[in-house]
Amino acid sequence: MTEQDQEAQLLLAKNLIQALESSDEVAADKILDEIAALRESTLFQEVGRLTRQLHDSMNNFSLDAKMAELTANDIPDAKERLHYVISMTEQAANSTLGVVEDLLPVSKVLNEQAVELSGKWDRFLAKDMPFEEFKMMSTDITAYFSQTKNDLNSVQTGLTDILMAQSFQDITGQIIKKVITLVEDLEQGMVALVRISGGTAKPEKTASSDTALPGPVVPGVDDKANDVAKKQDDVDDLLSSLGF
Amino acid sequence: MVLDRNMKILVVDDFSTMRRIVKNLLRDLGFTNTFEADDGKTALPMLQTGNFDFLVTDWNMPGMTGIELLKAVRADPKLAKLPVLMVTAEAKREQIILAAQTGVNGYVIKPFTAITLKEKIGKIFERIEG
Numbered sequence: 001m002t003e004q005d006q007e008a009q010l011l012l013a014k015n016l017i018q019a020l021e022s023s024d025e026v027a028a029d030k031i032l033d034e035i036a037a038l039r040e041s042t043l044f045q046e047v048g049r050l051t052r053q054l055h056d057s058m059n060n061f062s063l064d065a066k067m068a069e070l071t072a073n074d075i076p077d078a079k080e081r082l083h084y085v086i087s088m089t090e091q092a093a094n095s096t097l098g099v100v101e102d103l104l105p106v107s108k109v110l111n112e113q114a115v116e117l118s119g120k121w122d123r124f125l126a127k128d129m130p131f132e133e134f135k136m137m138s139t140d141i142t143a144y145f146s147q148t149k150n151d152l153n154s155v156q157t158g159l160t161d162i163l164m165a166q167s168f169q170d171i172t173g174q175i176i177k178k179v180i181t182l183v184e185d186l187e188q189g190m191v192a193l194v195r196i197s198g199g200t201a202k203p204e205k206t207a208s209s210d211t212a213l214p215g216p217v218v219p220g221v222d223d224k225a226n227d228v229a230k231k232q233d234d235v236d237d238l239l240s241s242l243g244f
Numbered sequence: 245m246v247l248d249r250n251m252k253i254l255v256v257d258d259f260s261t262m263r264r265i266v267k268n269l270l271r272d273l274g275f276t277n278t279f280e281a282d283d284g285k286t287a288l289p290m291l292q293t294g295n296f297d298f299l300v301t302d303w304n305m306p307g308m309t310g311i312e313l314l315k316a317v318r319a320d321p322k323l324a325k326l327p328v329l330m331v332t333a334e335a336k337r338e339q340i341i342l343a344a345q346t347g348v349n350g351y352v353i354k355p356f357t358a359i360t361l362k363e364k365i366g367k368i369f370e371r372i373e374g
Contacts, residue, residue: 160358163268167355170262171333174304213304216333216354229335232360235351238337242344 008038060196067189070182078179080221085172092168099158099165106151113144171216178215247369249274251297256280256287256313257331258305262354266300266331269358273365284308288316291323298365303332303339311346318347327368331356 019027229235257263263280281287283305303310317323329350350364
């Protein structure tokens with residue numbers, strides 16, 4: 001109780017005694033009401049203060065728990081996810097480069113042979129070719145056709161492989177988007193913590209906040225619970241068990 | 245089995261790279277009549293007016309997801325029988341089951357191979373014809 005409050009109460013008490021001694025009932029009642037009101041307002045203030053304190057501690061507590069989960073689970077998870085992005089992009093780059101390295105010599109040889117044969121063909125058209133050489137050229141052309149067919153087949157296969165190798169972009173894009181969301185969550189959490197510094201409640205693990213769509217399965221992170229299909233075969237098995 | 249190589253196909257994915265890959269694979273398989281949409285919201289009106297024969301859709305897309313698109317397709321009397329292949333990174337058991345219950349005709353998880361895609365498309369039409 002402050003000094004002011006004390007003085008106010010003392011004054012009210014003196015006035016009350018005076019009123020009672022002079023048998024002024026109306027004045028006495030009024031003073032009694034004033035004393036009660038003073039009492040009530042102090043009580044309400046105290047209840048209000050306690051409520052605010054409780055509210056703040058509750059907030060701090062859930063924030064602490066959220067931050068703890070971020071650091072304990074989500075950040076190591078994010079590291080795994082980013083490593084997976086590295087390995088996927090590396091794999092894509094390697095397989096693309098591999099196909100290109102295989103196919104460049106193939107296309108070079110085909111080109112050289114085409115140049116050589118077209119030179120001979122021009123000479124034949126200009127009637128500048130002995131019959132013996134023409135016979136040899138015919139054999140060369142036959143061989144060239146069959147080799148071209150084979151080589152273009154491998155070019156076709158290689159190009160499809162290169163095409164497929166680009167599918168990493170979709171997967172890594174989804175994973176990186178998730179990590180960006182995590183970084184944003186972390187940032188918001190830290191800003192909030194700085195703002196309301198305090199709160200010593202021991203953080204507890206909150207329930208996992210998995211979204212409805214967990215996205216690409218990152219090996220070693222998402223397949224721990226053994227409730228995901230790791231290969232197309234798993235999907236096919238599951239669907240056929242459902243009568244598909 | 246003979247597939248109609250002229251059938252009209254809609255490929256729905258929010259990643260343009262993935263749309264290009266699927267389109268190229270389909271072309272490799274002989275299907276050239278392909279169109280693209282980047283989420284369910286864009287895809288649905290196209291399906292409703294476009295006389296499509298086949299829908300290939302991703303699941304996780306902003307706007308309208310693939311499963312919502314599938315639900316909308318199955319709820320539309322004109323589209324209810326449209327064959328739908330889901331090509332997605334979502335591999336949780338419960339999600340595959342949900343897709344099956346919603347009426348998907350095939351489910352391929354990313355990353356996938358050209359052979360898998362070909363096989364699933366073949367199976368879908370085999371079942372429809374059979």
